[in-house]
Amino acid sequence: MKTYFRFSHLFVTLIGFLSYAQNKQDITYSSIGELQPRSSHEITASNWSIGGETMDRDFTDFDQWKQYLGATGAKKIRLQAGWAKCERKKGEYNFEWLDKIIDEVIAQGVEPWLQTSYGNPIYEGGGMPNLSGGFPVSVEALAAWDQWVMALVNRYKGRVKIWEIWNESDLNSENTPEAYSKLFVRTAEIIKSKIPEAKIYALSLAHIETEYVASFLDYLKKANKLHLVDVITLHGYTYRPEEIYPKYEKIQHLIQSYSDHIIIGQGELGCPSENQSYYALKNYPWTETSQSKWLLRKLLGDLGRDIPSLYFTIIDMNYVRVLGKENGKVVQLKNPIYTVNTKGLIKSKKDNTVDYLKPSYFAYQNLTSIFDHSLKRIPNYPYIIDTSGSLSVYGYRADSSDYQIVTIWENEDTPTDSTKKTSNDFEFANGNFVDPVYVDMRTGKVYEIPKSDWTKKGTYYKFMNIPIYDSPILIAEKSLIKLKSDKNKPE
Structure with missing residues (x-):
């Protein structure tokens, strides 16, 4: 039975799931090539x-890993300024x-997004230099924080326009909304005093709770x-994106x-490439x-809601924890703790x-190669499907031609x-299609849609x-897709 939709994103009630699962199969079209990646320099905005x-x-x-950055096609990169690394001696x-x-x-065509965090233990009450480490709270530490932020701003004025204040403060119960608000205002005003045009990102919330934001x-x-505040950045890791x-x-x-001017942005979300015992989305049999x-799914889901979006992160992180607390004081751990966070695009x-x-890494390139500022989302893209499963479907049109791209995946x-x-x-x-093609965004492969499999009337x-699965595919106007001749990219 057909289901009718007038909205870009609705969940369909599952009907006859067992039959649906039994019908899964490999479906192949004739391949006509692969997506051509574009570097960050080649993309104006996205x-x-x-x-x-x-x-x-x-x-x-x-x-x-710097040699691999510009080739991703990313237009911004989130960096942490690291007070404790910048100021080791008072x-x-x-x-x-x-x-x-x-x-x-900047030389690679990527705009830096600089975050002021974390604390600095060389100051009493200066906080710890790690996630959940706590804000600077003493008079001396806060004065030193102000001086460090001012030094940052003076140094990077003209090079850095996007500033984010702290990371996931809500993970530490001592970092109350009031405490964060006070730190935010004093920091933002220092930044704005030297860079009036600066964009200020706030909160960077781990848990998406309205009470903290309110x-x-x-x-x-x-x-x-x-x-x-220009943008409130949200995280919120979920296994189903x-x-x-x-x-x-x-x-x-x-x-x-x-x-009416503050927007939300997705400021840090990523997925492991293997089962890991630590960090977000742990204890699940992830694969590459x-x-x-x-x-x-996460980035295209954000795009389908007009939410600026970040993938965390470019390369796996080898965490080494060498400091801890003992009786309220910072101490050197006798046995450093080594773990790996495998959310990187690069192993x-x-x-x-x-x-x-x-x-x-290649999937991210596929995304950036197509979805830039020249495509505009079509609100409430109308479609009809014949399905027993739950799908995400979004429509986009090209500024230059009004031809369309439709994203589809099981969700x-x-x-x-x-x-x-x-x-x-x-x-x-x-x-609005003249020569529609099928694109598997995961592999970057582009296929003909047989003329027998589509019809048009006005x-x-x-x-x-149309072959679909739990990863985005496109029905796209061929003229909006750039192909490459190289067939050697690994799947």
């Missing part, structure tokens, strides 16, 4: 950022490590400081009740295939050198390792036997 975090703690080595700053990073990413906005409203959106929508509605699917070795580019479960597909029929009432299009 929705896409990449994570370059944790270099403040040396969990990755920029010199090892009042003395070393910015050389950060200088070379910022200068190089308290922050209340504080700013009472202090007449709402103008300091689409599961987080109801919480995002609540935050959006809350923000709109305070301000399911990582690629998760990446595409790293234990010494932070590059092992190889994962399939997710009911956490991405799996399987690449089996099932055929389905789609009807688009307001389509703007009404019917596509039959």
